[in-house]
Amino acid sequence: SLVLGIETSCDETGAGLVRDGVLLGEGLASSADEHARFGGVVPEVAARAHVSAVTPMVRAAVEAAGVSLSDIDAVAVTAGPGLSPALHVGVAAAKAYAAALEVPLYGVHHLAGHAAVDVLGHGPLPDRCVCLIVSGGHTSLLALGDLARDPVEHLGDTVDDAAGEAFDKVARLLGLPYPGGPSVSRAALDGDPAAIAFPRPMTGPRDAAFGFSFSGLKTAVARHVEAAQDAGRAVPVPDVAASFQMAVVDVLVRKALRACAERGADTLLMVGGVAANRVLRTEMERACAGAGITLRVPVPRLCTDNGAMIAALGDLLVRDGVEPAGLGGTAVPTVPLTGATITFPPATG
Ligand code: ATP
Ligand code: MG
Ligand code: FE
Numbered sequence: 001s002l003v004l005g006i007e008t009s010c011d012e013t014g015a016g017l018v019r020d021g022v023l024l025g026e027g028l029a030s031s032a033d034e035h036a037r038f039g040g041v042v043p044e045v046a047a048r049a050h051v052s053a054v055t056p057m058v059r060a061a062v063e064a065a066g067v068s069l070s071d072i073d074a075v076a077v078t079a080g081p082g083l084s085p086a087l088h089v090g091v092a093a094a095k096a097y098a099a100a101l102e103v104p105l106y107g108v109h110h111l112a113g114h115a116a117v118d119v120l121g122h123g124p125l126p127d128r129c130v131c132l133i134v135s136g137g138h139t140s141l142l143a144l145g146d147l148a149r150d151p152v153e154h155l156g157d158t159v160d161d162a163a164g165e166a167f168d169k170v171a172r173l174l175g176l177p178y179p180g181g182p183s184v185s186r187a188a189l190d191g192d193p194a195a196i197a198f199p200r201p202m203t204g205p206r207d208a209a210f211g212f213s214f215s216g217l218k219t220a221v222a223r224h225v226e227a228a229q230d231a232g233r234a235v236p237v238p239d240v241a242a243s244f245q246m247a248v249v250d251v252l253v254r255k256a257l258r259a260c261a262e263r264g265a266d267t268l269l270m271v272g273g274v275a276a277n278r279v280l281r282t283e284m285e286r287a288c289a290g291a292g293i294t295l296r297v298p299v300p301r302l303c304t305d306n307g308a309m310i311a312a313l314g315d316l317l318v319r320d321g322v323e324p325a326g327l328g329g330t331a332v333p334t335v336p337l338t339g340a341t342i343t344f345p346p347a348t349g
Contacts, residue, residue, distance in 0.1 A: 001019065001073035001074055001315075001318050001319075002017060002018075002019045002024070002067060002071050002072050002073050002074075003017070003018050003019070003072070003073065003074045003075070003076055003311050003314040003315045003318055004016070004017055004058065004061070004072045004074070004075045004076070004094075004097060004311060004314075005017075005018065005075075005076045005077070005113075005307045005308065005309070005310030005311025005312070005313070005314050006054065006058070006075070006076070006077045006078070006090045006093060006094045006097075006307060006310060007077075007078045007090060007110070007113070007305055007306060007307045007309065007310045008050040008054065008078065008082075008086050008087060008089050008090030008093075009078045009080070009081070009082025009083065009086060009087055009090070009110045009305065010041055010046065010082055010083060010086060010136065010305055011030055011031045011032050011035060011041045011046045011049070011086075011305075012028060012029070012030050012032075012304070012305040012306060013027075013028070013029045013030070013031075013049065013050045013053035013054055013057050013090075013307075014026070014027070014028045014029075014057060014305060014306040014307030014308070014309075014310070015027040015028075015054070015057040015058040015060065015061040015307040015311075016061055016306065016307035016308035016309070016310065016311035016312070017061045017062065017064075017065040017067065017072075017311055018120065018308065018311035018312050018314070018315040019315070020315065020319070021119050021120065021123070021124070021312070021315060022120070023120045023308050023311070023312070024064070024065035024066075024067065025060075025061040025062065025063070025064030025065030025066070025067070026060070026061050026064060026306065026307060026308050027056065027057030027058060027059070027060030027061040027064070027307065028057065028306050028307065029049070029053040029056070029057055031045060031046055031049035031050075031053075032178070032179060034049060035178060036177055036178050038178075039172050039178050040168065040178060041083065043083040043084065043085050043086060044085055046083060046085070046086045047083070047085035047086050047088070047089055050086055050089035050090065051089055054089060054090065054093045055093070057307065058093075058097070061307065069097075069101065070101065072097070072101055072103060073103055073318070074098075074103050074104045074105075074106065074314060074318050074324070075094050075097050075098040075101070075103060075104070075105050075106070075314070076094075076105075076106040076107075076108050076310050076311060076313060076314025076315075076317065077090050077091055077093075077094030077095075077105065077106070077107060077108065077310065078090055078108060078109075078110045078113065078310055079091060079107030079108060079109070079325075079329075079331050079332055079335075079342040079344060080109065080110065080331055080332035080333055080334065080335040080342055081109075081110060081111075081137070081332070081333060081334055081335050082110055082331075082333060083333065084331065084333040087331035087332075087333060088330070088331050090331075091107070091329075091330065091331045091344075095327050098327060099327055104318075104324035105324055105325055105326075105327060106313075106314050106317050106318075106322070106324050106325060106341060107325045107329065107331075107341060107342045107343070107344045108310060108313050108314060108317070108340055108341055108342060109335065109337055109339070109340060109341070109342050110305075110310075111133055111135070111138060111140075111272075111337045112147060112152070112313055112337060112339070112340040113309040113310045113312070113313045114133060114135060114271040114272050114303075114309055115131055115133070115144065115147060115269060115271050116147055116309060116312040116313035116316055116340070117271070117298050117302045117306070117308060117309035117312050117313075118269060118271060118296050118297070118298045118302075119312050119315075119316065120298075120302065120308060120312050121298055121299055121302065122296050122298075125144070125147060125269065125296075126266075126267045127145065127146070128143070128144065128145050128265065129143075129144050129265055129267040129268065129269050129296075130142070130143060130144075130155070130256065130259045130260045130263055130265040130267070130268050130269070131143075131144045131268075131269040131270075131271065132252065132255075132256045132259075132268065132269070132270045132271070132275075133271055133272045133337075134162070134163045134164065134252060134270070134271075134272045134273070134274035134275055134280075135162060135163075135164050135271075135272030135273045135274060136162060136164035136165060136168065136179075136272075136273050136274075137162050137164070137165065138157075138158070138162050138272065138337075139157065139158040139162045139163045139164075139212045139214070139274075140154055140155075140156065140157045140158070140337070141154075141155040141156045141157075141210045141255060141256065141259045142154055142155060142337070143155055143263055143265075144269070146320070147313070147316060147340055148313075148316040148317050148319075148320035148322055148340050149320055149322065149339075149340075150339070151338055151339050152337050152338055152339055154337075155209075155210040155259050155262075155263075156208060156209065156210025156211040156212065156255070156259075157211065157212070158211070158212040158213060158214060159202075159208075159211055159212070159213050160213050160214065160215035160216075161213075161214040161215045161218060162214065163212070163214055163248055163252065163274045164180075164181055164272070164273050164274045165214070166214035166215075166217060166218050166244075166248060167179075167180040167181040167184050167185075167245075167248070167274065168180035168181070169218045170184055170218060170221050170240075170241070170244050171183050171184050173218075173221055173222055173225050174187065174221075174225065174235065174237050174240060174241060175237075176237070176241075181273060181274060181276070181277060182276075184241045184244065184245060185241075185245060185277055185278060185279065187237055187238050187241035187242075188238060188241040188242035188244075188245045188279070189238070189242075190238040190242075191236070191237075191238030191239040191240070191241050191242030191243070192238075192239050192242055192243070193242040193243055193245065193246035193279075194243070194246070195236065195239035195240075195242065195243050196224060196239060196240060196243035196244075197243075198217055198220050198221065198224075198243050198244055198247040199216060199217060199220055199247065200247055200250055200251050200254075201213040201214065201216050201217055201251065202251070202255075203250075203251055203254055203255070209255075209258065209259075209262070210255055210258070210259050212251065212252075212255065214248065217244070217247055217248070221240060221244050224240060225240065245277070245279055246279070248274075248280075249277070249279050249280045249283050249284075250283075252280060252284070253280075253283050253284055253287045256268055256270070256284065256287075257287050257288070257291055257293070260288075260291065260293050261291070265293070266292070266293060266294060267293065267294045267295075267296060268284070268288055268293050268294070268295050268296070269296045269297075270284055270295065270296070270297045271297070271298060271303065272303060273303055273304040273305070274303075275297050275298070275300075275303040276300035276301075276303040276304055281297055281300075284297070313340055316340070317340060317341065322340075322341060325341070325342075325343065325344050326344070328344070329343070329344020329345055330344060330345060331344075332344070332345065
């Protein structure tokens with residue numbers, strides 16, 4: 001079957017068309033430029049951009065795939081988590097397509113979509129694996145079974161900031177543009193990752209084995225920047241960026257490898273926007289190779305938000321015969337990752 005996926009949880013408007021694990025077409029627009037001067041995503045601005053972009057992106061996906069709307073057999077949409085006004089645009093659009101085309105609608109969890117997208121590049125997921133999700137709003141180590149059906153087991157989550165959030169906040173501290181991940185990693189190219197010994201939070205023997213904490217690291221960067229300014233020295237932006245980046249990477253690599261060892265996992269799936277980071281990919285690959293673990297990471301373009309990931313997950317659900325949602329619900333801005341689908345709460349009133 002041909003599955004249309006729609007993603008509008010943050011500032012990317014994405015549409016994707018997937019059939020049997022193959023990406024046929026995509027449309028992707030971003031309102032990131034409109035948020036840049038605010039240093040972060042403004043929900044109402046993002047929602048308006050989704051309203052303008054959502055049907056053109058679906059049209060772009062349909063044209064790229066060389067199909068017509070009437071060929072679509074099911075629609076999947078990010079139902080949560082995300083920015084409330086942004087999510088509602090995608091959910092409303094997806095309902096309209098599903099109703100007009102008389103096809104089933106799946107409300108899916110955005111983070112499960114981040115994981116599912118790897119199927120498009122690397123084929124079916126193994127029966128079980130450890131998954132590291134590193135995104136703008138989440139950082140978790142998970143034990144995954146069948147992504148479409150099985151409950152997701154959380155081995156550990158961040159107790160404060162997500163890894164991507166730390167990149168975004170450090171970018172602001174260093175006067176680098178939003179989104180912070182790409183700009184910090186670009187600045188880091190000219191820096192020395194060993195220049196500043198930033199802390200590696202939660203890696204001590206008495207810390208929660210698979211928990212993360214990145215807010216203290218951000219504070220350490222802030223203190224370093226302030227100290228330089230107070231002393232009338234120029235902030236060594238490339239060195240700070242490179243040293244911060246290496247601290248994050250070091251923590252993620254250590255914890256992910258520890259989780260794989262504990263669970264006896266031979267595959268590590270690394271997903272989410274921060275998984276686009278070049279140094280993280282290189283260091284994780286090196287560590288996994290040394291430990292005999294197969295590392296699966298989507299191509300960088302598919303790590304950040306897009307419609308293909310939601311279509312990929314919808315395709316898994318359809319092929320697994322999972323029951324679709326009705327058309328009577330609304331988006332759920334805050335929802336933990338317990339499984340692939342989200343039951344839409346009925347609209348009240
Ligand atoms: P979530 O998926 O948790 O709801 P989100 O959808 O906003 O959050 P993603 O699109 O998955 O997040 O990822 C965006 C995040 O990834 C941002 O914090 C961004 O700074 C970070 N990011 C993107 N590219 C890179 C990179 N090359 N290096 C580091 N971080 C990056
Ligand atoms: Mg984004
Ligand atoms: Fe995301």
